[in-house]
Amino acid sequence: MNFRQIEAFRSVIISGTVSRAAELMGVTQPAVSRSITELEARVGFALFDRVKGRLIPTPEAQAFFRDVDASFVGLDRLRASAARIRDFGSGNIRVASLAALGSTLVPRAIRLFRDKFPTSVVTLNVMSSSAVRNHVADGEFDIGLAADEVDLTGVDHQVFGGFAAVCAIPRGHALAERSVIGPRDLDGVDYIALSPEDRARLRLAKICEEAGVRPRLVTETPNSATVCALALEGVGVGIVNPLSTDGFAARGLVFRPFKPDVEFKSHLLFRPDTQKARILRAFIAALLKARNTRPPLV
Template sequence: MNSRQIEVFAAVMKAGTVSRAAEILGVTQPGVSRLIAELERSLGFALFDRVRNRIVPTPEGRTFFAEVEANFRGMDRLRASAARIRDYGAGQLRVATLSALSSSIVPNAVLRFRNLRPDATVTLMVLPSRDVRDGVASGIYDIGLAADEIDVTGVVHQVFVQPRALCAMPLGHPLATRETIGPHDLSGVDFVAYVPEDRARQRFDMILSEAGAAPPRVVVETIYAATVCALVAQGVGVGLISPYAIAGHDQSQLVLRPFEPAVQSRSLLILPPDKPKSQLVRDFIDCLMAAR
């Protein structure tokens, strides 16, 4: 049994006669009959009965044709899948991001991507930056956004955004009357800080040291920008927050002021190593860049 015999058999079943099948296939009638006879010998049962110079499918022939059609439908699905992969890349995109960008840039990028590739599925995970890095390096995620304190060994990386942090304080806070906040303004003030290994925290501590300012009173440390927003809004203390982290959150209970000198919170776009970018990945990166 070979693919040519199956093709001829399917043509005869659909056309109803050997002559019509031969015409459709562009071969001679004896050639069609020969291939059908060879297929029957290979299968071990008759596919057609010959009745008054006509061929009539046997019950076995009808059953076998149902299997052939199912196989053809499977091939059609494979061809359609191949076309989608060729045109758009794999149909599912796996993205991981740090919390600070999960309520602003990334949702905007996902919306743009859905408009561009409505048939694609996005799996989006919000994780600590080190987990984003590990997932991208191991191939679990196609694209990652992480803070710049990660170990970039084993990933392809580039700077994505590096906004200047704002000083956030609760409504009615004494510092809310100032136009800008400086290092000395925060001396002894209750403060919601990022953990010591956070690069933005390290830059902030360095600025305080270089200014000779007494440090604020750190009352909570966290890795999540959303947690800083929530704690400041509740009146726990003052904090430094990326403008991207604030977007998407209720700002009605916050007062925001520039902090000088600038403290930049830099985020990286990371990709798996030694892996060509699919069209789907390239399209999502374009959407991320447009959403900044």
């Protein structure tokens, strides 16, 4: 089988008729019909039933189409990549980030980066830290930002930073009157926790255990921003990454320092065994600048 036969098959499936498929391909209807006939001979089963002049895909054709369509998705990505290189050059960066940084610090870094490289294209995907690590290790992203619980084997990495947690408190809550929150303040209080594997949660749990206190768990969620949203609704209080608090204070959520410090630590991850291009080093510099010049909590 050849590409033209596969393209004719896919075009007929998508468009529903041979005539429309011929228009999409820029060929004649007989050429499309001939390609379909040749492809059926190659695969060894009927692709369409001819019913009153119409081509109805057989069950075998529908199963075959799933793989055909997946291959065309790959071709579409290659076309898009070629278009980006043609229009902007090869200076593109693919970034994967955990949610705590991907919705706040990384966008600021992208703005700083594009001030110096206005023709570069940055692809940003927000996902879990474990997914960040896997995609970077597989070479699908150039750089990743992940929490410290992630497995660092198989990737190049460096510490990005540690950020002291703050307590997110609903407006009107008794704890909002305090200037600093400690573990004893959480005893018996409705508490919104991060995921059980989150290192910051584990650090807080150790502090509470040593203090002999036990917050009343009401909700679990993997993202600090979601903790803030839940606290804003009055569900409870939570210990969150300060980089996830943007905009919540203006909506009425109260933030207070938590002592002793509970750090949210993160790492920069890189594709293994690859030399860092100048443009990637420039993006890392933008990330560090965004980290060091982040806006105040409130």
